Amino acid sequence: MKKAFTLMELMVVMLIIGIGLMSLTPQITSKSVGVDPRLEYLDKLIKEEWARSIELGQPIAITGFKGSANFLNHDKESKTLPDTKEVSEITINKYQVRGNEYAIRVYPDGFCDYFEMTLDDGKIIESIPLLMTTRYKNE
Numbered sequence: 659m660k661k662a663f664t665l666m667e668l669m670v671v672m673l674i675i676g677i678g679l680m681s682l683t684p685q686i687t688s689k690s691v692g693v694d695p696r697l698e699y700l701d702k703l704i705k706e707e708w709a710r711s712i713e714l715g716q717p718i719a720i721t722g723f724k725g726s727a728n729f730l731n732h733d734k735e736s737k738t739l740p741d742t743k744e745v746s747e748i749t750i751n752k753y754q755v756r757g758n759e760y761a762i763r764v765y766p767d768g769f770c771d772y773f774e775m776t777l778d779d780g781k782i783i784e785s786i787p788l789l790m791t792t793r794y795k796n797e
Contacts, residue, residue, distance in 0.1 A: 695740045696783065700792045707732060707764040708790060719761035724748060747776040764790070 711718040721730040727742040775783045782795040
């Protein structure tokens with residue numbers, strides 16, 4: 659008498675392997691595709707300040723400085739945009755910022771100012787105010 663696996667046993671094993679692979683796929687793709695550290699950093703900063711604005715019940719400003727990659731959050735803690743030497747130009751709510759200091763506001767209602775930030779490498783980061791997230795413009 660031959661000993662072999664039944665079709666049902668093979669299907670169960672394939673199902674278990676498939677479920678295992680499905681649970682690993684997001685981890686594998688996020689490491690291979692990767693998220694840009696600058697966008698991830700800005701998104702996190704905006705979300706942190708949003709939580710703070712909800713606590714205080716008022717808009718909060720993230721202060722930045724043209725000619726550098728530095729920011730100050732609401733608590734005046736210094737933050738630096740990774741992989742960036744400087745923000746060369748910034749437009750907030752369609753108005754070109756004059757001077758070196760600028761403020762991006764985050765509102766407790768769940769949105770932030772629209773901004774376009776030109777970096778030293780020529781890339782432009784723009785915000786999506788209603789989603790409180792950022793992306794590269796024209797990419």
